[in-house]
Amino acid sequence: MNKYLTAYYLDEEDLLKGLKKIMSKGVEVSDVLTPFPVHGLDKVLGLRRSRLSVVAFAGGAIGATLGFLFQAWVFTRAYPINFGGKPYFAVPSFMPVTFELAVLFAAFSMVFAFLISNNLGPGSKNIIHDEQITDDRFLLVVKMDEENEERIKVVENILSDAGAQGITLKA
Amino acid sequence: MEKLTFKLTKKTITVFVVMIAIGLIALLYGVFGGPGPERVAANLLLNNYYFLSLGLIGLFFVTVHAISESAWHTSVGRIGEAMAAFIPVGGALILLFFVLGGLHAVFEWTHEDHLDAILLKKTPYLNEPFFYIRSVLFIGVWAVMAHYIRKVSLQVDHNGDIKYFNRLRTLSAVFIVFYALSSVVTSWDWLMSIDAHWFSTLYGWYVFSSMLASGVAMIIIVLYILKRMGYMEHVNVEHLHDLGKYLFGFSIFWAYLWYSQYMLIWYANIPEETVYFYERHKNFEGIFYVNLILGFLIPFFALMTRKSKRTFSVLIPVSVIVIIAHWVDLYLLIMPGAVGGEKSGIGLLEVGLTIGFIGLFLLVTFWTLTKAPLASKKHPLYKESLDYHTNY
Numbered sequence: 001m002n003k004y005l006t007a008y009y010l011d012e013e014d015l016l017k018g019l020k021k022i023m024s025k026g027v028e029v030s031d032v033l034t035p036f037p038v039h040g041l042d043k044v045l046g047l048r049r050s051r052l053s054v055v056a057f058a059g060g061a062i063g064a065t066l067g068f069l070f071q072a073w074v075f076t077r078a079y080p081i082n083f084g085g086k087p088y089f090a091v092p093s094f095m096p097v098t099f100e101l102a103v104l105f106a107a108f109s110m111v112f113a114f115l116i117s118n119n120l121g122p123g124s125k126n127i128i129h130d131e132q133i134t135d136d137r138f139l140l141v142v143k144m145d146e147e148n149e150e151r152i153k154v155v156e157n158i159l160s161d162a163g164a165q166g167i168t169l170k171a
Numbered sequence: 172m173e174k175l176t177f178k179l180t181k182k183t184i185t186v187f188v189v190m191i192a193i194g195l196i197a198l199l200y201g202v203f204g205g206p207g208p209e210r211v212a213a214n215l216l217l218n219n220y221y222f223l224s225l226g227l228i229g230l231f232f233v234t235v236h237a238i239s240e241s242a243w244h245t246s247v248g249r250i251g252e253a254m255a256a257f258i259p260v261g262g263a264l265i266l267l268f269f270v271l272g273g274l275h276a277v278f279e280w281t282h283e284d285h286l287d288a289i290l291l292k293k294t295p296y297l298n299e300p301f302f303y304i305r306s307v308l309f310i311g312v313w314a315v316m317a318h319y320i321r322k323v324s325l326q327v328d329h330n331g332d333i334k335y336f337n338r339l340r341t342l343s344a345v346f347i348v349f350y351a352l353s354s355v356v357t358s359w360d361w362l363m364s365i366d367a368h369w370f371s372t373l374y375g376w377y378v379f380s381s382m383l384a385s386g387v388a389m390i391i392i393v394l395y396i397l398k399r400m401g402y403m404e405h406v407n408v409e410h411l412h413d414l415g416k417y418l419f420g421f422s423i424f425w426a427y428l429w430y431s432q433y434m435l436i437w438y439a440n441i442p443e444e445t446v447y448f449y450e451r452h453k454n455f456e457g458i459f460y461v462n463l464i465l466g467f468l469i470p471f472f473a474l475m476t477r478k479s480k481r482t483f484s485v486l487i488p489v490s491v492i493v494i495i496a497h498w499v500d501l502y503l504l505i506m507p508g509a510v511g512g513e514k515s516g517i518g519l520l521e522v523g524l525t526i527g528f529i530g531l532f533l534l535v536t537f538w539t540l541t542k543a544p545l546a547s548k549k550h551p552l553y554k555e556s557l558d559y560h561t562n563y
Contacts (some may be wrong), residue, residue: 027529041561053476084438085440086440088439092434092437093434093438094439095430095434
C-alpha cells in the first residue's frame with residue numbers, strides 16, 4: 001500500500017530552493033501542487049515538455065482532412081447542387097468549413113488528451129492532499145512505501161532540513 | 172567584452188556597393204537594351220514600394236512596441252530604427268520616379284485625353300496634383316516622424332530619463348494613427364490605382380499585412396547578419412522565438428486577408444470585380460500559386476514547432492522565402508495592370524534591380540546602425556528584456 005508524504009512552503013522562491021535541496025539528496029518528488037504556475041519549476045523537477053501540441057496538430061490535421069473530404073463527397077457525389085454556376089468541386093468554398101473543423105478537432109483532441117493524461121474528468125478519483133493549494137500553499141508530494149518505515153523517517157528529516165512545513169503522512 | 176558599437180568593414184560596404192552596381196546595370200539594360208519602358212517603370216515602382224514599406228515596418232515595429240511598453244523588443248529595437256532610416260531615401264526615390272515619367276508609364280488614369288466614363292467619375296480623387304500632394308505629404312510626415320522618433324529614442328539611451336521614455340510613447344501613438352491611415356491611402360494611390368477600374372475595400376490592409384510579414388523577416392535577417400559579425404550578443408534565443416512567432420503569425424494573417432479578398436470576389440462573381448483575378452489566373456497562373464505556397468504554406472508548416480522558431484537554421488531560410496513571397500505578391504499586384512501578361516516576366520531586369528535595391532536598403536540600414544550603440548542600455552525596460560522568458 002502506498003502512502004503520501006506531504007509538506008508545504010509559503011513562498012515560491014523557498015519552494016524552488018527547498019526542492020533543489022531535497023532532490024539533490026535523492027528523494028523522488030512525485031508532484032508539486034501550486035496555486036499558480038511557478039517559473040522554472042518544470043526545470044527543477046526535470047519534467048519533459050508537454051506533448052499536447054503534437055495531439056493538437058494530429059487532431060487538426062484529421063479534422064481538416066475529414067472536413068474537406070466530406071464536402072468533396074457531398075457536393076460531387078451524394079447531393080450535387082449547382083450554386084450560381086460554380087463548379088461542383090469548388091475548393092475556395094470548402095475552405096471555411098475545413099478550417100472550422102480543423103479548429104474544432106484540434107480543440108477537442110486537446111481537451112480530451114489533457115483530461116485523460118491528467119486523470120481528470122467525470123468518474124476519476126483523485127486524492128486532495130491539502131485544501132489550501134488553491135490559496136497560498138506550495139505543496140510537494142512524495143510517494144512512499146508503507147512498510148519501509150526507515151525510509152519514511154529519512155525523507156521526513158530531509159524535508160524538514162530543507163525548511164518545508166507541515167510534514168504529514170497520509171494514506 | 173560585448174561589442175556595442177557597430178563598425179562597417181570595407182568588405183561589407185564593397186558587397187553592398189557591388190549589389191547597387193548590379194542594380195544600376197540592370198536598370199541601364201532595361202532602359203536601353205531590353206524589355207521596354209513599361210516593364211522598367213513597373214519594376215522600379217515594385218522595388219521602391221517594397222523597400223520603402225520595409226523601412227516603414229521597421230518604424231512601425233519600434234513604435235507599436237513603445238506604446239504597448241513591451242520589454243523584449245528593446246533588445247532588437249535598434250534594427251527597426253535603422254530600417255526606418257531608409258524612409259527618406261526610399262521616399263525621395265519614389266517621388267523622383269513619379270516625376271521622371273514613372274507616373275505616366277504605370278498609371279492609366281494619368282492619360283487624361285482618353286479616359287472612359289468610370290475613370291472620369293474618379294477624377295476628383297485620381298488627378299495628378301492631388302496625387303502629388305498626397306504622396307509628398309505622407310512621405311514628408313513619415314520622414315520627419317522617423318527622424319524625431321529616432322532622436323527621442325537615442326535620448327532615452329543617452330539620458331535614461333523617464334521623460335524621454337514617455338515622449339517616445341506619445342510620438343509613437345501619433346505615428347501609428349497616421350501610419351494606419353496613410354499606409355492604406357498610399358496602397359490605393361501607388362498600387363491599386365494601376366487597375367483604376369477595379370477596387371477592393373480590403374486592399375490597404377492586405378498590402379499592409381504583406382509588408383508586415385516581410386518586414387519582420389527583414390529584421391530577422393539583419394539580426395542574423397549582425398550576429399554572424401559578432402555583435403548583438405545580448406539578443407538571446409527568447410527574443411528570437413518572439414520574432415519567429417511574429418513571422419509565423421503575420422504569414423497566417425496575410426493568408427487570411429488574401430483569402431478574405433479572393434473568396435468574396437470569387438463567390439459574388441461580379442464581372443467588374445472578377446476581371447482582376449481573371450487576368451491573374453489567365454496569364455500569371457503559375458506565379459499565382461507560387462505566391463501562396465511561399466507566403467503561407469512554407470512558413471506555416473516550417474515554423475509550427477517551438478524549436479524551429481528558436482533556431483536560425485530554420486528561421487533564416489523561412490525569412491528569405493517570406494521576403495521572396497511578398498516580392499512575388501507585389502509582382503502580382505503591379506505587373507498584370509501595368510505591363511500585361513504578354514510582356515511581363517521575371518528576367519535579368521527584375522532580379523538585378525531587386526538585388527540593387529536590397530544592396531541600397533542594407534547599406535542605409537547598416538550605416539545607420541553604426542551611429543548608435545546596438546543595445547539601449549539605459550532604456551527603462553532593458554533589464555527586463557534580458558530576463559525575458561517565453562514558454563510557448
